[in-house]
Amino acid sequence: MQIHTYTSSELGLYVNAYLVETDNGVVVVDGTLTVSDSKALRAQIDALGKPVLAVLLTHAHPDHVAGVTTIVGAPTNTSIVALESVDQLMRATEQAKHAQWASVFGDEWITRWTYPNQLVASGTSITFDGVTYRVHDLGPGGDSDANALWLIDGQAAAFVGDLVFNGTHCYLADGQILRWLANLERLRALLDERDTLYPGHGPAGARELIDQQRDYLLAYTAAVVRLLDDAATFDPASSDALVAEMERYRPGAPLGFMIGLSAGAVAAELRGDRASRT
Secondary structure: OEEEEEEOOOOOOOEEEEEEEEOOEEEEEOOOOEHHHHHHHHHHHHHHOOOEEEEEOOOOOHHHHOOHHHHHOOOOOOEEEEEHHHHHHHHHHHHHHHHHHHHHHHHHEOOOOOOOOEEEOOOOEEEEOOEEEEEEEOOOOOOOOOOEEEEEOOOOEEEEEEEEEOOOOOOOOOOOHHHHHHHHHHHHHHHOOOOEEEEEEOOOEOOHHHHHHHHHHHHHHHHHHHHHOOHHHOOOOOOHHHHHHHHHHOOOOOOOHHHHHOHHHHHHHHHHHHHHOO
C-alpha cells in the first residue's frame, strides 16, 4: 500500500486529495475544488494505471467534494462513500455554494456535484482490495457542520479532513469553535497509536499537529475576544486588526483571506456564549 498526495493550486485553496494505491486499484480520499485541479488529479490517478475503487469523503465543503465528478465521471458505478450527515450537508448546501462562489471562480467552478452512493455509519468499516477503512462521525466542529475521520486498520494513517490544518490559516466561518476544540481531544483519543495525520490543507505530519491546531483556534478566539471587548475597533466586515494579529501569529502562511472571512461567525459564536451567561 502506498499513499500519494495531490495538493491543489492556490486558486484551489491548497486542498489535499489522497490516493491510497494498492495492488489492484486506488481509493481516493476527498476531491478538489477547481476544474483544473480536478483534471490534474484525474491525470495523476491515470498515471498509476489502476482503476478507482472508491472515493471516501471527510466533509461536504466544495474544495473537498466538487472535483469528485471529474474523478469518477457521471453517471458512475464507483463507490462514493460518506457518512449520512456529510451527504445531507452536501445536498443542503450545494445550491448556496454555487450562488456564493460560481461568479468568483468563473470557468474554474465545477457546476454540478456528484453525491455519495454508499452511506456508512460511525464506527463501521469498509474494505477495498484487502485494505479496511474505518469511519468515525465527529459531527459539527472541525471547520464544517459534519466531519468524518477515516482510519486504515493496521496502519498509521489517519485522514483527518479539515479537523486539522497544517501551516495554513484556517476556515472558521462555519462557527462551532468550542465543538472543534472538543473534537480535537476526541481525535487524539481515536488515533490510538496512529502517528501520521493527513490533513485537508498542508503537509502530512505527526500527532503534534493536533496541538498546533488547538493553539491556532485559541489564538484566533483570544484575538476576537480582545477586539469584542473594544467594540469600537471591531467590525467583522472590516477586521484589519484581527488579520494583522493572526498574520503575526502565523507569518507568511497561505490562505490568509480566511482570517477576515471567518471573523463574523466566530464573533457571533462568542457573543452568543456571552449572552447565554447574562
